[in-house]
Amino acid sequence: MPVNKKNYTEIKSYTEANNCTLVAVSKIKPAEDISEMYTLGQRDFGENYVQELMEKQTSLPASINWHFIGHLQSNKVKYIAPFVHLIHGVDSEKLLKEINKQAQKNDRVVNCLLQVHIAKEETKFGLDENELEELILKIKEENYPGVNVEGLMGMASFSDDTEIIKKEFRFLNDLYEKCKSQLPTFKHLSMGMSGDYKVAISEGSNMIRVGSLLFGARN
Ligand SMILES: *Cc1c(COP(=O)(O)O)cnc(C)c1O
Numbered sequence: 001m002p003v004n005k006k007n008y009t010e011i012k013s014y015t016e017a018n019n020c021t022l023v024a025v026s027k028i029k030p031a032e033d034i035s036e037m038y039t040l041g042q043r044d045f046g047e048n049y050v051q052e053l054m055e056k057q058t059s060l061p062a063s064i065n066w067h068f069i070g071h072l073q074s075n076k077v078k079y080i081a082p083f084v085h086l087i088h089g090v091d092s093e094k095l096l097k098e099i100n101k102q103a104q105k106n107d108r109v110v111n112c113l114l115q116v117h118i119a120k121e122e123t124k125f126g127l128d129e130n131e132l133e134e135l136i137l138k139i140k141e142e143n144y145p146g147v148n149v150e151g152l153m154g155m156a157s158f159s160d161d162t163e164i165i166k167k168e169f170r171f172l173n174d175l176y177e178k179c180k181s182q183l184p185t186f187k188h189l190s191m192g193m194s195g196d197y198k199v200a201i202s203e204g205s206n207m208i209r210v211g212s213l214l215f216g217a218r219n
Helices: 005-017 031-039 050-059 074-080 093-105 129-142 162-180 197-202
Strands: 021-025 044-047 065-068 086-090 110-117 147-155 188-190 207-210
Touching: 005 021, 005 197, 031 050, 044 050, 050 065, 050 074, 074 093, 086 093, 086 147, 093 110, 093 129, 093 147, 110 129, 110 162, 129 162, 147 162, 162 188, 162 197, 188 207, 197 207
Parallel strands: 021 044, 021 207, 044 065, 065 086, 086 110, 110 147, 147 188
Antiparallel strands: none
16 A cells, blocks of 8 residues: 555644654555655654564665664564664663663664553553663663663553543653653653654654554554
């Protein structure tokens, strides 16, 4: 299915007007769809699966900023460490340490976001408030040279109730501001997807991850 150019133009200008970065989530979609959006000027793309990301990275332009937005297993970090632009889903010290190690092996500093669990659903990954606090302390102590922790990422509940979503985003924004006062590297708050990106931006998001509105529904 071709890229939805009308939605792309709309969302792109909306994000630009709000100083927000648009990450086009291309998971499960073919490389041709990414190429098409690349010719429209898009450079930031998000993927959820390591194998799929590796295949796309080798066949597409080197100037693409690849965002890893899925759940990352420590044993797979080595495959994306050479080229990944930003890892959104860091939710343990173990994973952060492995990214630090693999980044240094590649003479790189890898940008990361800490994932916070803000939704009601049990199934979603992420740190709770206390775990986040502990991890921030560790980062300040250890000063991992291979990672640059740039902010937070979160996903709101699957809900039609805007008030619930708004509350969850507001909570994440409060945490973001708190952490930012402790870590000067903080600059990204990644929250908002196809269904809730406007609410997210109104609650302080400066990076949204949008898939289905741009590439069509995934099966
Ligand atoms: C798939 C996915 C998205 C995009 O979802 P859409 O509803 O298609 O916009 C955003 N963030 C994460 C973490 C995802 O897994």
